[in-house]
Amino acid sequence: MKLYHVIGAKQYDRQTLEDIYETADRMEKVVKNGGSDIYSNKIMTTLFFEPSTRTRLSFESAISRLGGKVIGTENAGQFSSATKGETLEDTIRVVSEYCDVIVMRHTDIGAAERAAAVATVPILNAGDGGGEHPTQALLDVYTIKKELGTLDNQHVVMVGDLKYGRTVHSLSYMLANYNNVHITFTAPDNVQIPLYVKEYLKERGISFSEEHDLKKAVQKADVIYQTRIQKERFSSPEEYEKANGKYIINDDILSYMKDHCIILHPLPRAGEIEHSVDADPRAAYFRQAQNGLYIRMALLEKCFEQERAETIRDYVNV
């Protein structure tokens, strides 16, 4: 049986993404109708080697809305087997026997791929260190699609920490599936987008540019993707404050934006979008968070649907 792993943003082509959007649309209707018990016999394990409350709760809500059950651990420091020297592969082999899908957050790049290599159930990567966070990227592109109707012909301005913020990397990879996309990178010099992301965009024929002036950048934008500047990355508090103060979205910035332009943010925020902005209809970040639920339900559906299809195929082959 081929398992439906979710490892990285590059595994998705345009058609696959469209299919996920449609499933997510359907999942929104399921939630609005009070949920379903279609997967009441399914168990999801949340294996979080580092805490990420929001992502974990979003996944736990997703399986619950489909009738399924959750087992898991919310903190790596408490995963006692790991502290006793067990390899990730051994852990995954054993935990595979306890459930029908594993949602994993890990501190190491590539951990999700290693897990998928030995797992007997699907692995959903909920972030692997400085690597990827594909379910976040999926909810980001889904939100753009839902808010603006299409991902083609969009001008996306990415703002803030573009170096360490893995969500902008994954989002860039996914945008590369669409036509006539332009990306503007607006970041302090020391946290600018990495060369390997730019190389990937070049290969895929996606145009991009850099713009240090946020006011200029937002004027042409259809989508502004704001991120949190992570204080700990800077060499001094002064340098951090300068960069941080430079790229705040407030009422003034709103006045430079197009009427249809949406503001996204992976959340949590810590001051880089002022609270006065929340009331503006272009502030889409809470709707975006809500879409995370539908996307994660859609991915779970894909995992189990696949299994159903394979079961039917086996049955037909017999």
Added chain:
Amino acid sequence: MKLYHVIGAKQYDRQTLEDIYETADRMEKVVKNGGSDIYSNKIMTTLFFEPSTRTRLSFESAISRLGGKVIGTENAGQFSSATKGETLEDTIRVVSEYCDVIVMRHTDIGAAERAAAVATVPILNAGDGGGEHPTQALLDVYTIKKELGTLDNQHVVMVGDLKYGRTVHSLSYMLANYNNVHITFTAPDNVQIPLYVKEYLKERGISFSEEHDLKKAVQKADVIYQTRIQKERFSSPEEYEKANGKYIINDDILSYMKDHCIILHPLPRAGEIEHSVDADPRAAYFRQAQNGLYIRMALLEKCFEQERAETIRDYVNV
């Protein structure tokens, strides 16, 4: 839709309390009959910014006995968004999208009210710092009603830490709804009941007095509400030991009590009620803990019942 938030003890009048007692009585029958699956499509989030295992388990049992599901976090230190500088309001907005009710424990006074101001689902306050713990107060008054038949005409003696123990404050506010109640405060001088609680009782016409001699105090009592003396509040271990030793309920104290007088304690206890007391039928604290389950089921029922009523109203209005 008007949400059924549970924020503080003062929000309850006599009629509302009676309604909750009746619902709790009904919930006891549900449990004794093996539970229900009436709310199998409901998700409760336990958002505990500080651990409180007993209260959390009680709520998780309550939703489970009604067929519902739980997602959550048992420790604030692990709420990764909070450590990244997210406001409580942002957290609540996002978590509201994942569930149908939020049970919240927080370190700050007023946190539950702030949460309710932005939540799109009911907030059940499971303790907000030095503020209130209304579900504890509800199970306290429910226990008195169940054990003694009425809350009118009762003489309640509150013992121990009456300054920092928020349960005695909330209980005092609720007792103020009843007729001919008298409260005796028996506490070490440095942890005596605060002035603002006394002021509230005066305004509501509730009589109260202070009595430093536990033996004298218990002789007239219908209810003894014992609390844990919190060592860390005292200036020296010696002073603590003196106060602690002074107000222990033991077999000697039992001999001064009326036959119908019940002993309550919010638990956990740490020596202030001797274990030999447990066998006395007047020791009601384990029955009280059990009532916590029924009260929390009743509050969940109120949250969802309200929603059902509002849905019907919307439907009728269309």
Added chain:
Amino acid sequence: MKLYHVIGAKQYDRQTLEDIYETADRMEKVVKNGGSDIYSNKIMTTLFFEPSTRTRLSFESAISRLGGKVIGTENAGQFSSATKGETLEDTIRVVSEYCDVIVMRHTDIGAAERAAAVATVPILNAGDGGGEHPTQALLDVYTIKKELGTLDNQHVVMVGDLKYGRTVHSLSYMLANYNNVHITFTAPDNVQIPLYVKEYLKERGISFSEEHDLKKAVQKADVIYQTRIQKERFSSPEEYEKANGKYIINDDILSYMKDHCIILHPLPRAGEIEHSVDADPRAAYFRQAQNGLYIRMALLEKCFEQERAETIRDYVNV
């Protein structure tokens, strides 16, 4: 009502074990058929005063596969009542009211027995300090039965830390129920099997011997039970490395083993079985881990089945 507590390995006789094996066989079929909802109204509490992720997840999966619900705490340090000075007995009394079965892991020998003395629901001991871990022992003997057809006439070689590793103690006690069993203990001198285990085996007429040469030991074995050498037990790193290096199961050791001999390990492992061994069909430790799920489902069935039987008896007696 007599509760079905699982406290220690010595409580089982041959007939009881056979009954559990049969129930576990049945549970495997339940899992392969996609689970059951027979116990959808049951709540299991996982009360882990120290973390043990694998055991906890195995139990949580077991109740979930039977349709039941889980409430619990994954870390003792977070059990707030314990830190406030509450006795284990008080905790168990209250938690008993919230659920239908308690799975408990504790740091103190005898804790499970103390819990069972006051609980009003069954206690399943998931490890009590240096004491016992009976559900591990049950899955160990079940695996031998399943892999080799019988536990009679088996030569079991126990390897590694036989002093502190409580699983080999519990396993020894259970093996004592069978005919013509021989146990070989292969351990570094400073972590050899304790005298009290040997005494028990003598009393029960079980033959055993010691063998320091792993190659010699495995040649006659039907079962090799490998355990992790716990570094912290040794007086110096050098001594640890010597012992640790001495008893590694690798391709060379495989070549000395009989064709039908199986390798077991309670997991997690940390180097004492090389990964190249995993592909050998005699490596049974992942199948053993899987059996843990069926055994724990079987024990839960026993808890609830008992209750059903008692309910029927009460009914008949009325």
